[in-house]
Amino acid sequence: MRRSLAADRLATAVLWAVAVFVILVLVAIIAYFVIESIPTFSLAFLVADPSLTDIGGIGPVLWNSAYMLVLTMLLTVPLGVLGGIYMAEYAGEGWLTNAIRFSQELISSVPSIVVGLFGFALFVAATGWGFTALGGALTLMVFNLPLLLRLSEQAIRTVPADERAASLALGATKWQTIRHAVLPVAIPGVVTGIVLTAGRVFGEAAALLFTAGLSTPTRYDFSNLNPLDPQSPWSPFRNATTLSVFIWKSNSEGLGNYVHEVANMSSMVLIVMVLAFNLGSRWLGGALQRRVSGL
Amino acid sequence: MNTPQGASPVTATRPTPTPLAIASLQPELTGLNPDAPVKLRAQDVSVRYGDRMAVRDVTLDVREHSVMAFIGPSGCGKSTVLRCFDRMNDLIPGAAVEGRIELDGEDVYAPSVLPVEVRRKVGLVFQRPNPFPMSIYENVAFGPRRHGEQDKARLDDVVERALRQAALWDEVKDDLRKKSGLSLSGGQQQRLCIARTLATDPEVILMDEPCSALDPIATLKIEELIAQLKADYTIVIVTHNMQQAARVSDRTAFFTLGEDRAGYLVELDETLRIFTNPANQLTEDYVSGRFG
Numbered sequence A: 001m002r003r004s005l006a007a008d009r010l011a012t013a014v015l016w017a018v019a020v021f022v023i024l025v026l027v028a029i030i031a032y033f034v035i036e037s038i039p040t041f042s043l044a045f046l047v048a049d050p051s052l053t054d055i056g057g058i059g060p061v062l063w064n065s066a067y068m069l070v071l072t073m074l075l076t077v078p079l080g081v082l083g084g085i086y087m088a089e090y091a092g093e094g095w096l097t098n099a100i101r102f103s104q105e106l107i108s109s110v111p112s113i114v115v116g117l118f119g120f121a122l123f124v125a126a127t128g129w130g131f132t133a134l135g136g137a138l139t140l141m142v143f144n145l146p147l148l149l150r151l152s153e154q155a156i157r158t159v160p161a162d163e164r165a166a167s168l169a170l171g172a173t174k175w176q177t178i179r180h181a182v183l184p185v186a187i188p189g190v191v192t193g194i195v196l197t198a199g200r201v202f203g204e205a206a207a208l209l210f211t212a213g214l215s216t217p218t219r220y221d222f223s224n225l226n227p228l229d230p231q232s233p234w235s236p237f238r239n240a241t242t243l244s245v246f247i248w249k250s251n252s253e254g255l256g257n258y259v260h261e262v263a264n265m266s267s268m269v270l271i272v273m274v275l276a277f278n279l280g281s282r283w284l285g286g287a288l289q290r291r292v293s294g295l
Numbered sequence B: 001m002n003t004p005q006g007a008s009p010v011t012a013t014r015p016t017p018t019p020l021a022i023a024s025l026q027p028e029l030t031g032l033n034p035d036a037p038v039k040l041r042a043q044d045v046s047v048r049y050g051d052r053m054a055v056r057d058v059t060l061d062v063r064e065h066s067v068m069a070f071i072g073p074s075g076c077g078k079s080t081v082l083r084c085f086d087r088m089n090d091l092i093p094g095a096a097v098e099g100r101i102e103l104d105g106e107d108v109y110a111p112s113v114l115p116v117e118v119r120r121k122v123g124l125v126f127q128r129p130n131p132f133p134m135s136i137y138e139n140v141a142f143g144p145r146r147h148g149e150q151d152k153a154r155l156d157d158v159v160e161r162a163l164r165q166a167a168l169w170d171e172v173k174d175d176l177r178k179k180s181g182l183s184l185s186g187g188q189q190q191r192l193c194i195a196r197t198l199a200t201d202p203e204v205i206l207m208d209e210p211c212s213a214l215d216p217i218a219t220l221k222i223e224e225l226i227a228q229l230k231a232d233y234t235i236v237i238v239t240h241n242m243q244q245a246a247r248v249s250d251r252t253a254f255f256t257l258g259e260d261r262a263g264y265l266v267e268l269d270e271t272l273r274i275f276t277n278p279a280n281q282l283t284e285d286y287v288s289g290r291f292g
């Protein structure tokens, strides 16, 4: 009795120490970049064009990050969620299901730089598009789709069997049951999955280096709405350096008079955004949960 | 409360029936009318889960507008037989139903019959109250909506009527859309589930121990409800509560476990006879609480 109590205390203490350590590391990272950024940071940095002689800004790359995010999610979400529904509700146990599960696991353990090379071979070279936002988005989809599939399947599977049985017993068809009894309960989990995936899109650099391009864009003309014009910021067929790629590039090339400051401030912006995604997904998931439970 | 122990063959709330009293019962009023058409029929029904026989060779009739009770020890296959009537066994992987199940004389398991069609005519109230995590209104409107009802006024009507029938209306009418079905008490939740089933306008209502999670007052309300519903519906109720079976049902089927650990139907008779003068010794032992 006494020994198990002591063991319990020890375990609690160890877990507590680990948790504190993890939080401290996180806080240290954020604090480092915030402190480094404060002297030079201004809101203009978020909208201005990059510059080699001056501090400039990250306006275009931020825009590209947002653009890539939307584009990737447009491609990933419908397939991921529908696929999750299929895997949870329709795919029985069989070789196809097993093959899908196996490749899901396999793809999520492939380093993203390798996925990037694959994307280069397929969406840049083979298609002849060159470095494009679309190529980048498709590459991101290669590992985001399995992730979202998995997360939505899990969210749907956690819906209690009671819910399904109740709906079927009322004479609802299988699809009606999925649509009206299962999905409303699973939605918070699915949304959490979507937002987490979105956070990964925002933070990813390696997979985009060889697919969405590295050129530093300037002077976007937002009135150019032609989606096929590579100069238009709205076009998927254009170079689209995102914020994380931009950080990598500024640091590795080391060009410009304020490389150090620009990299630090960009990192701060990136960290804050990814953090916002993660917190946002928790909040959104919780809010939706309360919503569907009626109160 | 749920064990047969201590249950006297005839309940305290019901005076010991003399042969005269039995004879004076009017068959039309008690649901014992021998001319009433057969609503449900099971013929030589056996169900297995995987290679395990759960219940075998069940043959029974349920007449229209009557209440039948299924009683028997745990694991003897009462729920299993019940689930045959609305094809809910289809949901259980490995479950196989042999024999013939009829609804209005038609084979429920015929290849041309869709389970959905059966379940629209045969409603099921589960043992554990399982409202959807939605508002009270949406819970009750769920069935009608899935069956294609979209008219708001008619839905309002159906919801109110079902909740009134289930004796829940007065308690929830002020927060139909504000309160989640899950925020109700257990007894209210079970009545909500009954209302939800009634709203689909079934012909048969199957109830699997609907009162096992309820207090005596809520139980009484449900029993009163069953007595009223009999006029319009055919009801089969599984219960572990002898008094309840005696109070609500016209006929009672007693199941037990055989030597081979598969359940079977021992005896089916008028409820009064099952509880006062059963033909089979096993039944006698069970209803008088002498069952192991």
Ligand SMILES: Nc1ncnc2c1ncn2[C@@H]1O[C@H](COP(=O)(O)OP(=O)(O)OP(=O)(O)O)[C@@H](O)[C@H]1O
Binding pocket: B049, B054, B072, B073, B074, B075, B076, B077, B078, B079, B080, B081, B092, B263
């Ligand atoms: N989903 C299932 N999968 C496998 N076996 C099952 C399943 N449901 C029931 N069984 C088995 O079938 C037999 C009959 O079960 P059933 O639930 O019909 O009994 P019951 O009479 O309703 O019991 P209780 O009074 O405890 O509810 C039991 O031996 C049980 O283990």
Ligand SMILES: [Mg+2]
Binding pocket: B078, B079, B080, B208, B238
């Ligand atoms: Mg049961």
